[in-house]
Amino acid sequence: MAEPPIHDHYDTAFDEDTRLRQGLGLLELARVQEIVRRHLPPAARVLDVGGATGVHAEWLLADGHTVHLVDLLPGHVARAAQNLGRHERFTATVGDARALALPDASVDAVLLLGPLYHLTDRADRLAAWREALRVVEPGGVVVAMAISRFASLFDGLAQGYLFDPAFRAIVAQDLATGVHENPTGDPRWFTTAYFHRPEELPAEATEVGLDVEETVGVEGLAHWIRPLVPALDDAGDREVVLASARAIEAEPSLLGLSSHLVTVARRRRSS
Numbered sequence: 001m002a003e004p005p006i007h008d009h010y011d012t013a014f015d016e017d018t019r020l021r022q023g024l025g026l027l028e029l030a031r032v033q034e035i036v037r038r039h040l041p042p043a044a045r046v047l048d049v050g051g052a053t054g055v056h057a058e059w060l061l062a063d064g065h066t067v068h069l070v071d072l073l074p075g076h077v078a079r080a081a082q083n084l085g086r087h088e089r090f091t092a093t094v095g096d097a098r099a100l101a102l103p104d105a106s107v108d109a110v111l112l113l114g115p116l117y118h119l120t121d122r123a124d125r126l127a128a129w130r131e132a133l134r135v136v137e138p139g140g141v142v143v144a145m146a147i148s149r150f151a152s153l154f155d156g157l158a159q160g161y162l163f164d165p166a167f168r169a170i171v172a173q174d175l176a177t178g179v180h181e182n183p184t185g186d187p188r189w190f191t192t193a194y195f196h197r198p199e200e201l202p203a204e205a206t207e208v209g210l211d212v213e214e215t216v217g218v219e220g221l222a223h224w225i226r227p228l229v230p231a232l233d234d235a236g237d238r239e240v241v242l243a244s245a246r247a248i249e250a251e252p253s254l255l256g257l258s259s260h261l262v263t264v265a266r267r268r269r270s271s
Helices: 004-013 016-020 025-037 055-062 074-084 122-135 151-159 165-177 200-207 220-224 226-233 235-248 252-257
Strands: 045-049 066-071 090-094 107-112 136-148 193-196 211-217 260-266
Touching: 016 025, 016 055, 025 055, 025 136, 025 220, 025 226, 025 235, 025 260, 045 055, 045 122, 055 066, 055 074, 055 090, 066 074, 074 090, 107 122, 122 136, 122 200, 136 200, 136 252, 151 165, 151 220, 200 211, 200 260, 211 252, 220 235, 220 252, 226 235
Parallel strands: 045 066, 045 107, 066 090, 107 136, 136 193
Antiparallel strands: 136 260, 211 260
16 A cells, blocks of 8 residues: 555546546445435544545534544545544544554444555455454444456456557456556556455455445446536436446346445444
């Protein structure tokens, strides 16, 4: 997670905050909101791990929750504090998902909406899951997001990158191993990451002792259809697009079609 290419990608080449507030990022944001909302209790203490500049913390605060944001990048934490520091229910610190500086059983919910993207070693991903299990109270929920194993293949087709032999080589490795590496440095082709198969994400949660409640695809086919972008600016049309994602979110044969996957799991009350 602390690899320099990842820092460079988010610090200088790519603005995650902007991505989620425009274009097809709006679809991802809206779907994450509705998935998370159906599992959070009222006025929850939420730990937003890998919360970046606070895109998710913003709406969680508006929903009445208390949010502590942790991110590996100091620049992200500084922006989050600048944007949201006026809220008495918001705090933010620099930290690592694999070693959280929080007491045991101290929050009602943990969001991992990004850290698992960049933990290419399985042991590191399990460490992040275990830390989430440790800090969430018994009965609390952990919501984790991953990139689909097939995302670069579909993105390459949708945007034409697949016609470049260099990108095809990247995709071949993604499909074979899940480890995404971008030796070209082209920010459009993302940075060092791990792309999960749909069955891997809930299996990781189960292995550390969490009880999985659901695994869903986030965007469905819509993420790969760029002409849909104008529809996301109209409330009625946006609902049609969102409904298309909901309709297949739990269909096992189509989970990998989504760009992102979400697993929702819960700590046993007896643990």
